[in-house]
Amino acid sequence: MVRTFLVFFVLLSSFMFAQNKLNVIPYPQKVEFLKGEFIIPEKFILDKNLSKPEREYYKRYLGEFFTLTYGAKEELHLVQALFPPSIVPLSKEQEQENYTIEISSRNITIKAYTDQGRFWALQTLIQILKQYKPVGKIPAMKIEDHPKFAWRGMHLDVCRHFFTVDEVKQYIDYLAMYKLNTFHWHLTDDQGWRIEIKKYPKLTQIGSKRKESMIGAYVDNTFDGKPYGPYFYTQEQIKEVVKYATERHITVVPEIEMPGHALAALSAYPELACTKGPFESATKWGVFDDVFCPKDETFTFLENVLDEVMKLFPSQYIHIGGDECPKTRWKECAHCQALIKKNNLKDEHGLQSYFIQRIEKYINSKGRKIIGWDEILEGGLAPNAAVMSWTGVNGGIEAAKAKHFAVMTPGSYCYFDHYQGDPQSEPNAFGGFTPLDKVYSYNPIPEELNADQAQYILGVQANLWTEYILDFKQVEYMIFPRLMALSEVGWGTSDPKNYKDFENRVISHFKILDKMNVNYAKSIYNISGKVIPSNNGIAYELSTSQNPNGIRYTLDGTVPTINSKNYQAPVSIPNSLTVKSAYFEGGQLKSAVSSQDFIVSKSTGKKITLEQQPSENYSFGGAFTLVDGIIGNVKKLGKTWLGFQGKDVVATIDFGQKTDFSEIYFNTLENKGSWIHLAKSAKIYVSDDNKNFKIIKEIGKEDIQNAKGKIQLKLGKQNARYLKIMIENAGIIPSGNPGADSKAWLFVDEIGVN
Template sequence: MRRFLLIFSALFSTLFTAQIKPNLIPYPQSLTLQEGKFIIPKTLILYDKLPKEETEYFRKRLGSQVKFQSSGNTEKVHVMHILIPQPKIPINPESKKESYSIDISPKGIFISSDTKQGYFLALQTLIQLFEEHQEDGAIPAMEIKDSPKFAWRGMHLDVCRHFFNVDEVKQYIDYLAMYKLNTFHWHLTDDQGWRIEIKKYPKLTEIGSKRKESMIGAYVDNTFDGKPYGPYFYTQEQIKDIVKYAQQRHITIVPEIEMPGHALAALSAYPELACTKGPFEAATKWGVFDDVFCPKEETFTFLENVLDEVMKLFPSQYIHIGGDECPKTRWKECAHCQELIKKNNLKDEHGLQSYFIHRIEKYVNSKGRKIIGWDEILEGGLAPNAAVMSWTGVNGGIEAAKSGHFAVMTPGAYCYFDHYQGDPQSEPNAFGGFTPLDKVYSYNPIPSELNAEQAKYIMGVQANLWTEYITDFKQVQYMIFPRLMALSEVGWGTADPKNYKEFENRVISQFKVLDKMKVNYAKSIYNISGKVIPGGNGISYELTVSQDPKGIRYTTDGTDPTLNSQIYQGPINISKSLTVKSAYFEDGKLKSAVSAQEFTVSKTTGKKITLEQQPSENYSFGGAFTLVDGIIGNTRQLGKTWLGFQGKDVVATIDLGQKTGFSEVYFNTLENKGSWIHLAKSAQIFISDDGKNFKMIKEIGKDEILSSKGKIKLNVGSQNSKYIKLKIENAGIIPAGNPGADSKAWLFVDEIGVN
């Protein structure tokens, strides 16, 4: 390996260093603490033959912490020196391009790597060590041998729903570099805006880069700001500048040009590319829309010309072509599409989607590149050389790997950073879902269903940041930090969920760095976390915090815990309807947000419940118990309190423990058509004394559910039974004229209560 004598100091200490784990993120594959310390000198003299771009980055990152001078005189102390083999000496082809080692002793710091990329990653580790130990003036002696587990360690940014300028995109790239991520997935086109200049098609940015207004607030409110948005886009010169900036940080930018769906912004500029005449306009709502690219020759010519310009700007091996959420409504009604299906002996419109992706892949391959797309590109058969980005869960990645295709794992349940990361009641408005730091950290990108040979096709892991509800860059920072740190360690392959608390402490140590950088990170890690558990007469409410739990104070009468509260000593028994408010205090001072949780207790609360079909992984927090935990779901926050089922009915059986009298049954379903969530189609209620033989006592249809707006409260007469079963029927396939038409509807259900 190339050997970099990075820093040499005449000052040293032979004192034994306590065996304290350094606060590095991602943690190295191998780190051995040794005796002694390296004393940080006040001035470092840089040897002039160090790799310039990487070393200049090092200088700028450390800033005023250490003074630098330049000199070619290697006899002076505090010299950064590089020792490399002559060019005629070949680099070991088996060595990993991102591998490096660092030896820190009282005499100096040495970095070894075969590549500039490995050297750059070593510098990231060294920067963190300098930042951690600058105040005490010495870095413990240690030996680090390190390399990543996964080749693709990515972060995505959607600039279509909301736009971020060149400087902000560069900051985003810097965040990735800090934590050793190496891929920036840049989502550049969508229904709500076209953000990349294409010189052959100027109307894409003249028309498609703006919209008349934007949806604001929760989707169910259906409210708009009435303000024109845009035109916002990146010129080709700006893109070249950003690509170069990323390359200097050894980060690959993978551009995404959406097709065949998510095309409204493009169709607003060039309506002749659609199946119908239009006119079209860039979407003002979020969601999925029926108007998509029509698979005709002029469309393919357009897309090939667009991709030509994109590939000249981005040297990445992969070009992301989207492929997700493409409704087939227009294709079903289009004579050209139907003729194309017959002509090519395609099975149906899903086969037409595959035909579309195959054609695009063949063209991209002809230019020496490869395509990657969301897992819907599996529909109708995967293109020969395509890679899959598995977002709807892990099944897309499993299917791809088993068929010999590469995959990047990015399941929404673990990797969607537009989800809430703390208590939704104390968080800014988010898209939905609940993905806290510990859940991100717990993710293993290699599905257990794959054997060792198939697992080789998992390229890595990526998190996605969709920006429907992220209007400025401060909010971008808030949503990615600190979750980006967990993703970093997952991608590096050193995450250890069993020792999450230790990781959490390292995260908190990194907050000092983010504070200096004035990054607006989420402090959810400091807030009270509540968990409902079976216990007592029904349920108990367990409160936890990352600090000393003795600092938790709470009330059970809904009053402010800053005024009059109890010291938390263990799970709080919930035997009646009430509101728990809690907060964390240090030295009598409030240190967290005040968390509030309302409980509605019924005869089912805390009872044993089973589901015949399990919810989607994205919306499964708490599992079946969520339906009897005493918490009524918030219709504006699809976080912790709802279970979501795509294309599945809910069949729930509750064991009341003994024969119990009741006359009322209630449950809620949700309607949010823009997110493909539809009210239940019907519902039936059954009772049983033995859990085997059930008798239906009530049935309601779509009209009654619709009139109640999903808040179902039913009088079932005087009943007395040990078991109660609810069957709540999913709406099925979404009908034409709705977002996501021809796809499976989502059914969201929260508390099932009996009184």
């Protein structure tokens, strides 16, 4: 039934955007400006027939703008109207969230099919009020709006670091502000079990704490020596959060990890493992070999856990993880091997599929569905499962083509634990480089899908893993402003061609976040540097979200001042030097000082090709990153490294003419906890025609290990136009290492030649 809500306001809202452009995020599907304007009255009169919960709801969200009073329909200048025709035919889900706002000279009318639609309309209206507050009037307009995607989600990991009920509620409020409708709550992992299960009290007595925590960069391998926990949510607290989210029309999807990421659970109930233990909650980050053993007592345990979980969470989907499950223990386990044989499974990947399908059958029997990370595709997808595609887009493509629903959350666009600005000037993060404009550029519908297959893409989600996020202020820093870009992508109104318009709206919303005391990242104010080819060498292109005339820079390593060189065009880098840059406004420093060291060699800026491309998560700058004059920071795997999973690096450098050289250098990383291994070998070749190559140097695993990945090779006197380097990936990770039996990562930074 159509529900019509009329509102007569005392408004207060911010400056009109240029040319009647609303400062609304996500931007509505259709905005039509009309003649006239709505003058803000002194009192805001609500329908006296509103229920008590509705009155409280309006008081909470509109009370900051005006004094609320209640009156009869006549006082409201009620306009009777049918819900207007939709812009496009709507699905049932879209109809649930559809709304219109009509602002005339007499009143403001909200129309919606459901309370959820009205709630989203209210979020839009609040943003309009804040925009037009200073001028005291709003231009007449009509907004017709609905989301494109049914699933618009944000994830929060509370296992690596824990957040209080009040902080989780605040997180949910942030989602509601920007019309995200799904909260994915990651409640169990190796480092902590965070949900009370009454049948298994040791899960929280033992599994909710760890003896210490890793701190700093992973490669430092340092720990704080401080016990962490016990931290968990009681079932009453869970109910409180779910109720809070429901009132904001947000679905809470719980995640109970299986069969991997189970160390915290095994620390409490070691009999559920393939070996005897003892186990303890992980103190390091990464992936661990000890996982749930697929035996009857394990399934009984998990079914009992899920029974309690499903009573607490009314969501249609229950997330069962399914990611990063090493098969080491299963390979060595007599029971697992017998189970593989008994069920005619191909291998341990087939056993993972058996595990997931058995859990799915149980959850389906309770009227629910499972969703899991894309590794649940291993060995065959469970019949009714949905896939959360994180390792890239292929998992979502495979699921959709098989007529399974998928939520797109590829790490390269949707992992908010990645750096969002220059890693050198950002707090320590997991790695990767996902700035605001990249999030905004994402299209959740892969090009490989036809129209029928695309219907299986439920939507989009961003994930916040918290290994390097110690408190809630840092949570805020990592999600804002990227959450705004995600919201517009999910709503379906993002347009990368108009990114600057979106960025201007983001900056206007910073004023809102300031009033809320939100610790948002100001990375878009900082100077962004990009190395580009220039005159057979390189140049450094600087940019900022502000007026580029405000950029000042130095080339001698000194901190720039207002009197330093004014940036006009990309800065030529003829030799090794340090560029420092900053943004000034009104004579004052307004940004962090960005610093970049360049080491120029004979390969710097030269044409380079790769036979195999890097992983999307670690591909910033593509092949050119290997000849951009920047040595990678081993503690910050941001935009200075290329990462290859299971692939060799085969790079060919074209000097442009025959060139004398006698040395080559490059770096590879070792970070086994993150599945990153040193190269297995390296071979150097030369050629004059790019067809016939001669090998001139070869080194093996022992030499690379002795050099700790920092390779510097003497080649003798060479004279050639082309140089090819083949850096061999470590291959399959051996037993006894995190991620055993999975493909190793190979990270490479700069290939320098002298």
